[in-house]
Amino acid sequence: MLLVLLLAPLLTGFVRKVKARLLRRQGASIFQPYRDLLRLLRKEVVLAENASWLFRVTPYVTFAAIWVAAALVPTFATGLLFNWTADLIAIVALLGSARFFLALAGMDVGTSFGGIGSSREVMIAALAEPAMLLIVFCMALVAGSTQLSTVANFMASSYVGLRVSLGMAVIALIMVALAENARIPVDNPATHLELTMVHEAMVLEYSGRHLAMIEFGAFLKLLLYVSLIACVFLPWKIAVFGTGALSYAVGAAAYIVKLAAAGFFLALFETATAKMRVFRVPQFLGAALMLGLLGTLLLFVSRSF
């Protein structure tokens, strides 16, 4: 649980750094997100006059929900302590809870920017969540379980091989991950042009320690999705539960390499693509939904796809 907390800002910092270097800028240090968080924590909170208790509670609720979800995803070893508490469907739903509260907080102050952010966020979620659930179905049907640890163990075993359905699922999962983490081409995490913002517009009224919690939650969510993709689709060298210290060390090293690779490709992809218009996003996510559905359908037709 603590590991994800420590690593999450680093991943974001790394992505930002690579993006800057690709644009031939110097870029801030990869430790900058930690400094940002600390700075935000030290600042005072400026609260809108009519902000309610919901507005002040939401940062902690969303952070807690994302943290619990992130702690349930295996990073470098399978067999987490409480992995049977919640399966993949519950992890998706936990992220849904976080978003539900954040969208409500966007509506709380009663500015049009909050409203525009919330309404677009729920529109994106209305497509991304079913797509994600279908991807979960896909993995669950291949592995015969919705428990993430079991899925990861199954994928790490050698007899999975290449499968059409999993290929579709991984593409769909990457598309959903981009949308869920408010990355280009769905949303731009660095934008400051109001009309193009989705996630940033929703949290516009937050400041100080509240903003720090929300930012931290966003870092964690990125790490969660990368870990999820890594442990299900790139399971090499992941330490199976109870196999000694050496394999844990190898697993940890492999995990860091996987994170770095994923961060690099994310940065590369973001630099190479442009952001889409908001109403192109449904088509993008609709494609993810269809891929997920097709993958699931193939598995329903025959287990061997």
Added chain:
Amino acid sequence: MPPVVLQMACIAGLLGLAVLAIILSRSKAATAVVYGATLALSAIALTGAIRWLLGDTTKPGDLVLPIGLPWLGAHFRLDALAGFFLVVVNLGGAAASLYGLGYGRHDHAPYRVLPFFPAFLAGMNLVVLADDAFSYLLCWEFMSLASWALVMAHHREAGNARAGYVYLVMASFGTLALLLAFGLLAGPAGDYGFAAIRATQHTPYTATLVLILMLLGAGSKAGLVPLHVWLPLAHPAAPSHVSALMSGVMTKVAIYGFIRVIFDLLGQPGWPASAVVLFLGGITAAMGILYAMMERDLKRLLAYSTIENVGIIFTSLGLAMAFQANGQKLAAALAFTAALFHVLNHSFFKSLLFFGAGAVLTATGERDMDRLGGLIHRMPLTSFVVLVGCVAISALPPFNGFVSEWLIFQAVLQSPELPQWALKIMVPAIGALLALAAALAAACFVKAYGVAFLGRPRSVAAETAGEVDRFSLAAMFILAALCLLAGILPGLVIDALSPVAMQILGSRMPIQVNEPWLSIVPIAESRSSYNGLLVMVFITISASLAVYFIHRFASHALRRGPAWGCGFSDPTPAAQYSGGSFAQPIRRVFGTLAFHARDHVEMPAPGDIRPARLRIELHDLIWEGMYEPIAAAVGLSSEKLNRLQFLTIRRYLSLVFATLVTLLLVLAIWS
């Protein structure tokens, strides 16, 4: 006292109370007396039903009263299935009575509500207990009429008369379908007792017809698309505690009727039947929530969301039918339990949300969410419980809505084992529809809560609203607590439901109480498990840790200031996002197909100082495509037949003669 006698005594009490209410209704104390008495009677019936369900249910209690058909009598029977639905009915009844103690005081014409409220409760209880076709239909019609009278309670308000009319037409149509269904089931010998029907072997032809008729009859009462049209009109028209009963409980009585006839009386319909139910359920879930998303009237939004939940329940029942037809007993028990669990959950949170809408109505006199806003400051307690209801209905952990949807998804994941290709291809698509409905439900309730309770007040009424009375709050808090309890201790609920599955399907889910840490494990731990309690504990611990560290190490400074809004502060509260604008992205994504939605912007020419106008065009395709042509055809034919009223006596006589000859001819050819 045997449990069935206790239930019947409570029902007799309710009926007596209905008569008493007519006598009392003009007096001041009537509201308190009637709701107090219904609360007590429902609570007794509820306790009896729970004790019955948790005890030994293998020996059903029977009761025959010498009324009804002379050669049959009126049969009543309490078995596990009836016991479960009695719990749902009486829990809803008790909560609504408690709420009514406070809410009813604001009613300007209580004598229009008080006599029918206990009668309605009694009707629903009777339907669940009835054990022969005649008393079933009689009680069903009694329930419909009592609820119709409640819908018409405020008959002078705009739209309510039409709502009552549409409801009456649809209810009569539904009862007609049920009548025909029971006629087919009873066969030519006319054995109307459920025991006799159960013992008969029904031909596939009869079974198919009965399934269609039940989908029409029970489906129209439950709100299956496309028979749902009356529901969003009638449910909101009634007083709020009655709306809660109609949405939270009466639709469940219709589902009870469906389960009783299709699963219990008809025996085992084949798998094509399950495909039909699955398809209708999936469509209903998706369409219901899309309708809700477009709605700006708070109570109508809730009514449409009821349609969605009914769709989810029917989908789950369809899965159970598919598994049962293929002999997959465990999976069938899983899907069936999931359906019942969702029945229970929906009765909790839908009643809660209707109570919340009623509280808003009492405090502001408004149902239109675009004239509300900022209620979280004026009605903090109500806002809190309504938030709980919204989270629960959006299927988010750790509340109860998530658990039943999770069970349904687990059942979907069992279905690749089904041998039929049609089902194999259909189930993933239905699963996708359910996932879509769940995500849209979250969006819909962000909209409802965000627009009505958050933001700045959009009208004077919303600005000056105050908290509601203690009885209403108590009812809402109890339901909110039940939502949480069922969410964190789902194993107990599943175990309590197992006798019902055992009775209907002959199989049950594994015992859950013995699982470590009160997890739920539908099939095997390696496949899937969920622990609501631990999720709740983890979230609480993480949130407390975060709060502790922040408050220990971070700055405490807090300053109130005007909203930032990127430096552009909106001049009036009307500039906030409203229900319509919040739904705009989803309207553009789904609405163009489902509602032929179009936005028209009328931009005045430069120099013209008229304001620009945005008009949203929405079409209810089901109403326009199905009901309007039927209504037009009925109108046209009655116009044509109208001429028959003005004939001479000779023509009438020849008409009678011609009819007689035709009938005799038909009879001669038939035999």
